[in-house]
Amino acid sequence: MSIIDDVLKLLGKGYLPYQGHVEGHVYESLGCAPRRKPRWFVRERKYVCLGCSMRCSLVDPVGFELMLPVTYQTKKLAFASLPAVSARELVAKKILLTIPEVEFVLSIGRSKVWEMIQEGRLEKHPDSPPARVTTESIKQELLKQGEALYILQKK
Structure with a gap:
């Protein structure tokens, strides 16, 4: 490592x-x-x-200078949470996508993904305890957005 x-x-x-x-x-x-x-x-x-x-x-070691506690909220590093595959590969090879994968494919934030699920624009699989979204509903959303030409076309 x-x-x-x-x-x-x-x-x-x-x-x-x-x-x-x-x-x-x-x-x-x-x-x-x-x-x-x-x-x-x-x-x-x-x-x-x-x-x-x-x-x-x-x-709790001895010999370390005492520092004031940090009060700001830490954020995830963007490059650390991105999938190692392209959006095209995710949509082509998977049936269900995780919320972070949906964020990546649609280039939107977590709250927008959940808003789209609540509106019925994205379909959440009912039997998946960690939330998973069907790629079919993502493809439909991409078609509506006009992004499908790039992501859905085969190379």
């Missing part, structure tokens, strides 16, 4: 980069000689370091 994967995983779990000072005895107690710049992430009182392959984790 690369450091980018680890960073995205931590950000997805609500961790934020730690900007404070860490005293040297912390590294000594971990048996770590920070050759590179340490990269600490924090959530509540748990600290995780991505500075080396050891991926050290500490809970």
Whole structure:
């Protein structure tokens, strides 16, 4: 797993980069000689370091500068939540799409997807506990929007 994967995983779990000072005895107690710049992430009182392959984790440690809590809401990274396939492939190969996939295909937000489901413009599969939308209803919506020429045509 690369450091980018680890960073995205931590950000997805609500961790934020730690900007404070860490005293040297912390590294000594971990048996770590920070050759590179340490990269600490924090959530509540748990600290995780991505500075080396050891991926050290500490809970409420001594030696970390106290920081004021962050009050802003974290947001998902757009590139981390996009599917690895195109909108055309999603519509062509799947019968049911998740809400994030519908957002991607139609280029709309989550609230708009739910609004379209409530209006009956998109059909939610009745037996799927996590909400799934039928690709047929998405195709119909694309036809109405005039987007179908690009997404529905075969290469």
